[in-house]
Amino acid sequence: MNRNVRIWDLVLIIALVALCTVPLWFPSSEGAYATVSVDGAIVTRLPLSEDTSFRLEDGTLLVVRDGTIWVEESQCPDGLCHEMGRISREGQTILCLPNRISIVISGEVDAYVG
Amino acid sequence: MKRRLVLALSLVFCLLYLCSCATFAQSLQVWAYDTLCTAKVWGGTNPSSVFSEAAAEGQNLISPKGDKQFYAQKAGDSLPLTEDLARILRQAEVLCEKTEGVFDLTVAPLSDLWDVNSATEPPSSEAVGEVLSRVGWDKLIRTDSALIFPERGMGIDIGSVGKGYGADKTVLALKAAGAEAGVLSFGGNVALFGSVNGEPFRVGIRDPKGSAGETFGELRLTDTSVVTSGGYERFFDYEGTRYHHLLDAKTGYPRQSDLLSVTVACADGAQADLASTALWLMGEEKGLALYEALCENPLFRPFDVIFLCEDGRVLVSDGLKDAFTLTSQNYRWEKP
Incomplete structure (x- = not known):
């Protein structure tokens, strides 16, 4: 009996911890997009809501799928950008220093003018 | 005893969870200045009616008939x-x-x-x-x-000036009603005040x-x-x-x-x-x-x-x- 209670306590605690991470499971809202820049100049902005792939001039291949973006192929020597994996939430970035490529996720703006 | 511990822990987790969600914004809108005026407002007492009233009042810049x-x-x-x-x-x-x-x-x-x-x-x-x-x-x-x-x-x-003027007046009214932050858009004229999570x-x-x-x-x-x-x-x-x-x-x-x-x-x-x-x-x-x-x-x-x-x-x-x-x-x- 005593042992039972402890197991269920544990289950409950784990369930609650898991619940706390719910917001982290889902990729960003539909309005999120990835801004891809080379050497500080914006090359393209890819909405994360559309599955697509994009090849940069230097051959780097970016893939957008299921609200996430990642570097599929890279020409850089260290391959770190490939290892950075998939990003999907606002503020996350992938950097490829040798090729001076940056991918930044930004969300919907609060308001529009113009 | 155990149950109490579980209960306490549950409460702590629930509180943590709620805190992480921050304050919710109220989305408001009203038709004024011949355009749609919208706002997202954080905090404040009865922001909805404050917003509608202030937005309408700002229209009276040159005459009480708006x-x-x-x-x-x-x-x-x-x-x-x-x-x-x-x-x-x-x-x-x-x-x-x-x-x-x-x-x-x-x-x-x-x-x-x-x-x-x-x-x-x-x-x-x-x-x-x-x-x-x-x-x-x-x-x-x-x-x-x-x-x-x-x-x-x-x-x-003074049609377009009126929108900027009205948005300013509405911001003042919302602040007076205790609102912490807000984004107002009066037909493309945007007014901002306060911040959410310091951003x-x-x-x-x-x-x-x-x-x-x-x-x-x-x-x-x-x-x-x-x-x-x-x-x-x-x-x-x-x-x-x-x-x-x-x-x-x-x-x-x-x-x-x-x-x-x-x-x-x-x-x-x-x-x-x-x-x-x-x-x-x-x-x-x-x-x-x-x-x-x-x-x-x-x-x-x-x-x-x-x-x-x-x-x-x-x-x-x-x-x-x-x-x-x-x-x-x-x-x-x-x-x-």
């Missing part, structure tokens, strides 16, 4: 001036002088003649010439308490050449108003020529400008609207000179500008350098 225009029904008719209206008109007067009459609030009868929103062809040159004779700030007599129109059919239009708000500036929702830049700001003017907003095409709504009060025809748009950020929403229109009308070179002159003028509050030039250059004044991000590859940010 008129956007004033027309003289006979020679000598006068418009009584409130303190707010007098301040706005003093600024408009400066802009009229400095633009040599290209920007002029008395353009109202001309705007009505062109009626860009519903017209399909331009008015005849005779009609433009006739109406032009009833345009001109210098014809008016301004006393401390009234603006006197010497001729029947003369008038002023500034993000305002996207539309790309005049892009499709709806496309931006050329983004601003991270708060406690200011942001207004953009450009000839791309309202127009009609006739026989291959585009006629937009920003008229040259000197010629009576839509003004040609080498600027795609001018964005102004200023704590005073009415000033932001006046300035963005006047600067756009002047074009890049004269516009920059005008901006510098206005920065020195005690009647104007400090403000910042973003010029989007026809050839793709983006000019950003010093105060917005850190707040601005370019978001389109079709333009380039020229840093002097």
